[in-house]
Each structure stands twice: as C-alpha cells, then as structure tokens.
Amino acid sequence: MDTKTYSEHIPAPGSLKERQRQERVELILQTAEAVLAEKGYYEMSMDEIAARVGIAKGTIYLHFPSKEDLFVALFKRGLLSFLEGIRQVAGQPLPARDRLKLILVQAYGDQRKKQSQIFMSVFSGGNLRRETIEKQFSMREYFKKLADYISKILEDGKAAGEFDDSIPTLVMLTAFLALLNRPHYEELLGENLLSAEDLANQVGRVYFHGISGK
Amino acid sequence: MDTKTYSEHIPAPGSLKERQRQERVELILQTAEAVLAEKGYYEMSMDEIAARVGIAKGTIYLHFPSKEDLFVALFKRGLLSFLEGIRQVAGQPLPARDRLKLILVQAYGDQRKKQSQIFMSVFSGGNLRRETIEKQFSMREYFKKLADYISKILEDGKAAGEFDDSIPTLVMLTAFLALLNRPHYEELLGENLLSAEDLANQVGRVYFHGISGK
Amino acid sequence: MDTKTYSEHIPAPGSLKERQRQERVELILQTAEAVLAEKGYYEMSMDEIAARVGIAKGTIYLHFPSKEDLFVALFKRGLLSFLEGIRQVAGQPLPARDRLKLILVQAYGDQRKKQSQIFMSVFSGGNLRRETIEKQFSMREYFKKLADYISKILEDGKAAGEFDDSIPTLVMLTAFLALLNRPHYEELLGENLLSAEDLANQVGRVYFHGISGK
Amino acid sequence: MDTKTYSEHIPAPGSLKERQRQERVELILQTAEAVLAEKGYYEMSMDEIAARVGIAKGTIYLHFPSKEDLFVALFKRGLLSFLEGIRQVAGQPLPARDRLKLILVQAYGDQRKKQSQIFMSVFSGGNLRRETIEKQFSMREYFKKLADYISKILEDGKAAGEFDDSIPTLVMLTAFLALLNRPHYEELLGENLLSAEDLANQVGRVYFHGISGK
DNA sequence: GATGAATGAGCATTCATTCAT
DNA sequence: CATGAATGAATGCTCATTCAT
Numbered sequence: 005m006d007t008k009t010y011s012e013h014i015p016a017p018g019s020l021k022e023r024q025r026q027e028r029v030e031l032i033l034q035t036a037e038a039v040l041a042e043k044g045y046y047e048m049s050m051d052e053i054a055a056r057v058g059i060a061k062g063t064i065y066l067h068f069p070s071k072e073d074l075f076v077a078l079f080k081r082g083l084l085s086f087l088e089g090i091r092q093v094a095g096q097p098l099p100a101r102d103r104l105k106l107i108l109v110q111a112y113g114d115q116r117k118k119q120s121q122i123f124m125s126v127f128s129g130g131n132l133r134r135e136t137i138e139k140q141f142s143m144r145e146y147f148k149k150l151a152d153y154i155s156k157i158l159e160d161g162k163a164a165g166e167f168d169d170s171i172p173t174l175v176m177l178t179a180f181l182a183l184l185n186r187p188h189y190e191e192l193l194g195e196n197l198l199s200a201e202d203l204a205n206q207v208g209r210v211y212f213h214g215i216s217g218k
Numbered sequence: 219m220d221t222k223t224y225s226e227h228i229p230a231p232g233s234l235k236e237r238q239r240q241e242r243v244e245l246i247l248q249t250a251e252a253v254l255a256e257k258g259y260y261e262m263s264m265d266e267i268a269a270r271v272g273i274a275k276g277t278i279y280l281h282f283p284s285k286e287d288l289f290v291a292l293f294k295r296g297l298l299s300f301l302e303g304i305r306q307v308a309g310q311p312l313p314a315r316d317r318l319k320l321i322l323v324q325a326y327g328d329q330r331k332k333q334s335q336i337f338m339s340v341f342s343g344g345n346l347r348r349e350t351i352e353k354q355f356s357m358r359e360y361f362k363k364l365a366d367y368i369s370k371i372l373e374d375g376k377a378a379g380e381f382d383d384s385i386p387t388l389v390m391l392t393a394f395l396a397l398l399n400r401p402h403y404e405e406l407l408g409e410n411l412l413s414a415e416d417l418a419n420q421v422g423r424v425y426f427h428g429i430s431g432k
Numbered sequence: 433m434d435t436k437t438y439s440e441h442i443p444a445p446g447s448l449k450e451r452q453r454q455e456r457v458e459l460i461l462q463t464a465e466a467v468l469a470e471k472g473y474y475e476m477s478m479d480e481i482a483a484r485v486g487i488a489k490g491t492i493y494l495h496f497p498s499k500e501d502l503f504v505a506l507f508k509r510g511l512l513s514f515l516e517g518i519r520q521v522a523g524q525p526l527p528a529r530d531r532l533k534l535i536l537v538q539a540y541g542d543q544r545k546k547q548s549q550i551f552m553s554v555f556s557g558g559n560l561r562r563e564t565i566e567k568q569f570s571m572r573e574y575f576k577k578l579a580d581y582i583s584k585i586l587e588d589g590k591a592a593g594e595f596d597d598s599i600p601t602l603v604m605l606t607a608f609l610a611l612l613n614r615p616h617y618e619e620l621l622g623e624n625l626l627s628a629e630d631l632a633n634q635v636g637r638v639y640f641h642g643i644s645g646k
Numbered sequence: 647m648d649t650k651t652y653s654e655h656i657p658a659p660g661s662l663k664e665r666q667r668q669e670r671v672e673l674i675l676q677t678a679e680a681v682l683a684e685k686g687y688y689e690m691s692m693d694e695i696a697a698r699v700g701i702a703k704g705t706i707y708l709h710f711p712s713k714e715d716l717f718v719a720l721f722k723r724g725l726l727s728f729l730e731g732i733r734q735v736a737g738q739p740l741p742a743r744d745r746l747k748l749i750l751v752q753a754y755g756d757q758r759k760k761q762s763q764i765f766m767s768v769f770s771g772g773n774l775r776r777e778t779i780e781k782q783f784s785m786r787e788y789f790k791k792l793a794d795y796i797s798k799i800l801e802d803g804k805a806a807g808e809f810d811d812s813i814p815t816l817v818m819l820t821a822f823l824a825l826l827n828r829p830h831y832e833e834l835l836g837e838n839l840l841s842a843e844d845l846a847n848q849v850g851r852v853y854f855h856g857i858s859g860k
Numbered sequence: 861g862a863t864g865a866a867t868g869a870g871c872a873t874t875c876a877t878t879c880a881t
Numbered sequence: 882c883a884t885g886a887a888t889g890a891a892t893g894c895t896c897a898t899t900c901a902t
Contacts, residue, residue: 214428
C-alpha cells in the first residue's frame with residue numbers, strides 16, 4: 005500500500021455529494037478518454053485534461069492518484085464495457101453466426117462506444133503500457149471471460165450444426181480473435197471507410213464460408 | 219524529398235567516406251530498431267541509442283534531424299522490408315493459397331525480420347505516431363502497392379479456380395488485411411504461444427474454408 | 433498582538449462554546465506536536481493533523497491562520513513550557529549546582545515533556561524557521577528571561593561560595609547555554625544512549641569541576 | 647543500482663575537460679552550500695541554485711542525480727572538511743588543551759569554512775534528513791573517527807598530567823561533544839556575538855577548570 | 861566530422877489555503 | 882461554525898536538441 009490518504013471519507017451511497025462526485029469523475033473519465041484517443045498515453049497530459057474539463061489540475065488527483073491510475077481506470081472501463089457488450093450478445097436467442105457478427109460490429113466501431121475503442125486500441129497497441137496495467141489488475145481473468153463467451157457461442161454453433169465440428173473450437177477462436185482488430189489499413193488505402201456493419205458483414209462472410217471455390 | 223540525412227556535402231557515391239557513413243547510419247538504424255522494439259517510441263531515448271551504438275548523441279543528429287525522423291526512417295524501412303517480402307512471395311510459382319499463407323507467416327512473426335515487426339507493431343498500434351509519419355512521407359502509395367500485391371494473388375486464385383469468384387476481391391482483401399495483425403490475445407489467454415506457422419495455418423484454414431458446416 | 437486565533441466574535445470567557453473551542457485548540461496543538469516531533473516541519477501536513485484529530489482541514493484554519501502560525505504557537509508553547517520548568521527549578525531551595533543539573537536534565541530529555549523537546553529541537557536546529565518565528569513574536573524577551581533565571585542561579589552560587597566568583601557570570605552562562613543542546617553524536621557513535629540524568633551528571637561534573645588535573 | 651547513465655565517460659584525470667568539470671561541480675557545490683545555509687533543505691530549490699550559478703537546471707542533474715544526492719554531497723563535504731580540520735589539529739605538537747580549544751574554534755565558526763558550518767548545522771538539526779544521508783553513506787564510521795581523534799587528545803592530556811585521569815575519557819568526550827554545537831542563544835540574547843575564538847576561550851575555560859570555587 | 865556538456869521547455873505531482881454549502 | 886472539494890503555485894526531474902570545441 006502506498007497511498008497517503010488520511011481522510012477516507014465514506015459518504016452515503018446515494019447522497020447529493022456522492023452523486024456530484026460521480027459526475028465529476030465521469031466527466032474526467034470522458035475527457036481523458038477523448039484525449040487518450042486523440043493523442044495516446046504519452047502525449048495525454050494532465051494539464052490538458054484539466055483544462056478541457058475546466059477544472060484545476062489538482063482536482064484530477066483528488067480522484068485518481070496518478071496518471072497511470074487514471075489510465076488504468078480508463079482501460080478497465082473500456083474492457084468492462086466491451087465485455088459487457090459481448091455478454092449481452094452472447095446471451096441473445098440468435099443463431100451463433102449472428103451473434104458473432106454482432107460482436108464484430110461492436111469491435112469494429114460502434115462509434116457510441118468510445119470506451120470499447122480505447123480498450124481495443126490500447127489492447128492491440130503492442131506492448132504499450134501493458135506492464136503498467138498488469139501492476140494494477142489482472143487482465144487475464146477478464147480475457148479468459150472474453151474467450152469463454154466466444155467459445156461458448158462457437159460451441160453452440162457446432163451443436164446446432166451451424167459450424168463444422170471437425171474444426172477445434174480453439175482454432176475457430178484464434179481466427180476470430182485475429183479478426184477482432186479493426187484493420188488500420190483502410191484509412192490508408194481508401195477513400196470511404198466501411199461502416200462497422202459493412203465491414204463485419206464482409207469479414208463475417210469470409211469467416212463463415214471461406215474464400216475457396218467449391 | 220525522400221532522403222532523411224541532411225548532409226549538405228554530398229560525397230562521391232562510392233568513396234570510402236561515403237561507405238563509412240552508410241555503415242554508421244546502418245548501425246544506428248539497427249540499434250534504434252532494437253531499442254524501439256524493446257521499449258516503444260516514447261521510452262526509446264536518444265541517449266540509449268547512442269550509448270548502445272558507441273557514438274555520441276550528437277552524431278545521431280548528423281544523420282537524422284530528429285527523433286521523429288529517425289523513427290520514420292525505421293518505420294519506412296520496416297514497411298519496405300515487409301513489402302519486399304510480399305513482393306517475393308507474390309511472384310513465386312505457388313498456388314495462391316500457399317502464397318497467402320506465406321504472407322501470414324511473415325506478418326505473424328518470422329523472428330529474423332525485426333524490421334517487419336516494427337512496421338507491424340506501429341502499424342497496428344492505433345493512431346500512434348501516424349500523424350508524425352504522414353508528415354514525412356505518404357504511406358498511401360506503399361499501402362496501395364501492398365494491397366495490389368495481395369489483390370493480384372487473390373485474383374490469380376480466382377482465375378485458377380482456387381477461390382470463389384462470386385466474392386468481390388475487395389471483400390477478400392479486407393478480410394485478409396484484418397487477419398494480418400497478430401492477435402495480442404494469445405499472450406494473455408494462454409500458456410503456449412503458437413509459432414508463426416501454426417498460427418498462420420489455423421487462421422488460413424478458416425480463411426479459406428470458413429467454419430460453417432455443410 | 434499575541435493571540436493567534438482570529439475569531440472576530442469573542443464569546444463569553446466561561447461559556448460552553450468557549451470551553452469547547454479551547455479543547456479543540458488544545459487537541460489540535462497536541463496532535464500537531466506529535467506530528468511535528470515525528471516528521472519535522474516540512475513533512476508535517478495539515479491533512480495529516482486534521483485526520484489524526486478527526487476534524488476537517490478547514491477547521492484548523494478556523495483556529496490558526498496558517499501552518500506557520502500553528503507552528504509558532506507550538507514553538508511558543510514549548511518555549512513557555514521549558515521556561516516554566518526552569519522557573520520552578522530556579523525557585524527551589526537547593527544548592528545552585530543541583531538546580532543547574534535539574535535544568536540540564538530537563539533540556540536533555542524528560543520524555544514526559546514533548547513540548548520542551550519541540551522547543552529544544554527547533555531551537556537547536558540551526559536557522560530552521562527562525563525567520564518565521566521572529567515575524568510573529570519576539571523570542572528575545574523570552575530568552576532574556578531564560579538567561580535571567582540561569583544567571584540568577586549562577587549568582588546565587590557565587591554568593592554561596594559554590595562557584596568561583598572571579599569568573600564573570602556571562603562566561604558561565606555562555607558555557608552553560610552551550611551545554612543545553614543534547615548532542616546528537618550519541619545516536620551515531622554509540623550503542624546505548626545515556627539517560628537524561630546520566631548525561632546531565634557527566635556533563636555537570638565537567639561543568640562544575642573541569643577536567644584539569646590539580 | 648538505479649542510475650540510468652549510458653555514457654559513463656571516463657576522462658583522463660588531468661585533462662582540460664576534467665578540470666572544467668571539477669570547476670563546474672565546485673561552483674554548484676558552493677552555491678548550493680550558500681542556499682542550503684540560508685534556507686535549509688526544503689526551501690533550497692534546484693531552480694534557485696541553477697539561477698544563482700547562472701546555468702540551466704538540467705546542468706545540475708548532469709553532476710548530481712537528485713536533490714538528495716546534492717545534499718548528501720554537501721553534507722559529506724562538510725563532514726570531511728570538519729574532520730580534516732580536526733585531524734590536523736590533533737596532530738599538532740601542542741598541549742592537549744590548546745588542541746581542544748582549536749577544535750572548539752573550528753566548530754564555532756571560522757567563517758572561512760562554511761562547509762564545516764553546513765555540516766554542524768545539519769548535524770545538530772535534529773532528525774532532519776538523517777535518514778536520507780544514511781541511505782547514501784555510513785556516517786557512523788566518520789563519527790567514530792571524529793570521536794577517536796578527540797579521545798586521543800584527551801588521553802594525551804591525561805598522560806601529560808594536564809587532565810584529571812580519574813575522570814573516564816568517555817565522560818570527558820561526552821561533555822566535549824555537547825559543547826561543539828555553537829549555541830544559537832547568542833543571536834537571540836545579545837547584541838554582540840562573540841567571535842569564535844572568544845567563545846571558545848570562555849567555553850574552554852569552564853571545560854578545563856569548571857566553575858566551582860575552591 | 862564527432863563529441864557530449866549544456867540547455868530549457870515540458871510534465872507529473874504535492875499541499876497550503878480558500879470558500880461555497 | 883464545520884466541512885472538504887477545489888485550487889494553482891511551486892518543485893523535482895527528464896530528455897530531445899543545440900553548439901562550442
């Protein structure tokens with residue numbers, strides 16, 4: 005333990021104060037999210053976040069003990085949000101392939117969910133900050149969950165005769181995970197970016213049927 | 219302008235001086251590559267590079283006007299190396315699917331080619347440093363080439379009856395590009411990382427035949 | 433001006449309110465004393481004091497306009513406490529040398545009197561915070577008193593034939609004052625710290641008889 | 647080991663570069679010494695030191711890895727300087743009491759030696775920064791030396807019949823060490839501060855003969 | 861050309877103090 | 882009166898970049 009908080013106030017959960025605090029924290033998180041998305045971890049400065057929120061720098065430190073902690077909070081939020089999306093999809097009474105497609109859609113964009121995006125980008129961003137995150141909470145457990153949700157869908161699909169049960173689930177999973185990163189290539193190649201849905205459809209089509217001729 | 223060194227004095231191309239300069243530049247690039255791979259852009263310091271090369275910090279600035287320029291040089295190198303790998307594969311007298319699998323292998327690892335790795339990691343690392351790079355040279359042109367090589371293979375495949383010619387090449391291409399990022403999930407989920415080849419096989423299998431039952 | 437609280441409203445001296453205020457102030461002083469003794473001025477934080485007392489940080493500022501003022505109040509308290517100890521000793525019907533020895537004991541330790549300790553430590557701590565203190569109240573007057581008490585004892589001793597009256601009282605005083613600082617050397621050199629009394633005895637012996645052979 | 651120096655340059659001991667470096671370091675030390683003496687550790691800022699020296703802040707960090715290190719260097723310097731003074735005095739062919747008096751003079755002032763002063767003030771300044779110092783080098787060993795030099799003189803004195811050999815040397819030493827701190831009382835009490843020599847004479851007189859009447 | 865000491869803008873973090881509730 | 886969230890000036894430290902030698 006390193007923190008030197010002396011005043012550990014535990015306010016009533018529903019009180020006005022507490023609600024205001026929550027709002028403040030939310031505002032900071034949203035702003036930081038935007039800055040992080042724009043500039044990345046190293047170029048996101050506490051000064052800028054504070055300025056954009058319209059508060060003093062010190063105020064951020066009232067809610068997050070350090071830049072790293074703020075970042076981890078952001079990442080965790082993204083991860084949980086992403087996971088929650090998947091959980092909901094996984095439980096829906098739809099054919100396995102439709103569920104998978106919905107997951108692709110979520111991963112590819114769904115602009116409403118910048119949170120997921122943050123998660124995805126950090127996530128796929130190589131070794132960037134991984135160490136930092138690990139120090140604070142175990143991602144493994146959450147990734148296990150993620151993998152479990154997807155594996156479950158895949159197995160549902162096999163059971164329902166939708167998917168070829170001669171292919172090991174793990175292989176299917178691996179390929180699917182590889183597809184989750186939205187390719188950055190597009191921005192570079194092309195004029196018009198595909199919508200999350202269109203992209204998911206194209207990718208999904210291949211995922212399900214492959215490209216081979218008969 | 220494409221050259222990144224800014225020596226005003228252009229020595230005779232084959233002279234001793236010039237050869238030594240080239241070696242020096244090469245040494246810097248290789249070292250920086252290693253550091254970049256280990257620590258990422260922001261934690262790669264000019265001091266460390268200089269120390270590892272065994273030259274003075276100022277000397278780096280004789281060859282690269284800034285850290286960003288050095289980075290861009292590195293990235294470009296990686297991109298060209300990757301592209302060259304693809305060009306070679308594309309030209310080989312192999313079935314299209316084998317050629318595609320070789321490309322996957324190259325993207326997924328091929329530890330001998332740290333250069334490609336650098337390229338891939340930066341590349342898939344979200345917005346990281348993209349701006350910077352764009353300022354210096356147009357990636358678009360190179361990506362166009364990359365896409366062209368792959369599209370060519372896909373069309374070869376269609377012509378040879380290997381691939382389903384009712385699927386637009388662009389769709390195939392999009393899905394293939396989405397697969398090029400090696401998923402980071404592995405490290406998190408699992409015990410044993412797959413070799414580049416194994417991973418390419420699994421992913422390739424799905425890419426070619428899909429996961430659907432008949 | 434000597435009072436350090438700046439409440440504009442002066443309540444009836446014996447009222448309940450006033451008594452509670454006094455208690456509050458006393459509690460703050462005691463706590464601050466402890467923190468100051470433990471951590472020193474710069475590492476004593478208003479947050480910690482408030483937390484230890486169990487009040488809000490702002491409340492401290494109701495009674496002390498600034499950290500410096502709080503410190504000065506503490507110092508003054510220590511000084512007065514030390515002075516009071518000396519006053520009591522000075523008035524006792526004991527041989528001069530016994531009274532001096534008691535003063536040494538008080539200066540060297542007397543663990544019960546943390547207040548005196550605070551005073552002594554700040555006091556002997558070089559220039560530390562002197563300016564600050566001077567801005568707020570004149571120590572000179574109190575030191576004059578301190579010197580007067582001791583000089584009086586020394587002169588009592590001369591009159592009683594205990595001390596050599598060919599030595600100017602001022603010289604005796606100077607040497608005595610020099611001895612009042614407990615040497616920190618001990619902690620560094622040695623195993624077992626002497627008790628305040630043992631140290632006073634040894635130092636006193638030399639003070640009274642010197643170290644010369646006959 | 648924590649340092650991240652990459653370029654560990656080992657220059658020729660007598661080279662011009664090296665001499666310049668020494669001068670620079672010396673200048674920083676002297677300036678820092680002055681600031682430390684004026685303001686104490688916590689209010690000595692790296693900015694101020696740099697400004698006074700007329701260099702950039704970063705330059706200080708070229709020579710001292712942190713503020714703490716700078717401080718420790720300063721303290722060590724003071725300690726060694728003080729010790730060296732004592733060593734020289736201890737070896738002189740003078741009566742023991744004259745040697746002790748010289749040591750008092752040195753401790754009390756000798757304005758030329760601000761270094762010793764720094765040492766003395768930190769030293770007597772309570773717990774201030776002790777921890778910090780200990781982390782970096784063992785003071786104990788040096789204090790042992792200091793105590794040894796003085797003990798040696800005391801025993802010389804006993805052997806020569808100057809001092810009463812019925813008093814344990816340790817007692818003599820303890821009292822002497824207690825006298826080493828120049829009393830701060832003076833500044834407060836009096837108009838005219840005594841010169842280091844006058845003070846040493848007065849204190850010495852009492853130390854040698856005590857204040858008792860016959 | 862090399863060198864590496866010097867630079868200084870930039871950044872995370874702390875904490876005494878204020879003031880709206 | 883009491884509170885404690887908010888403030889923001891201050892500070893230690895880093896590191897890409899420059900330039901005199």
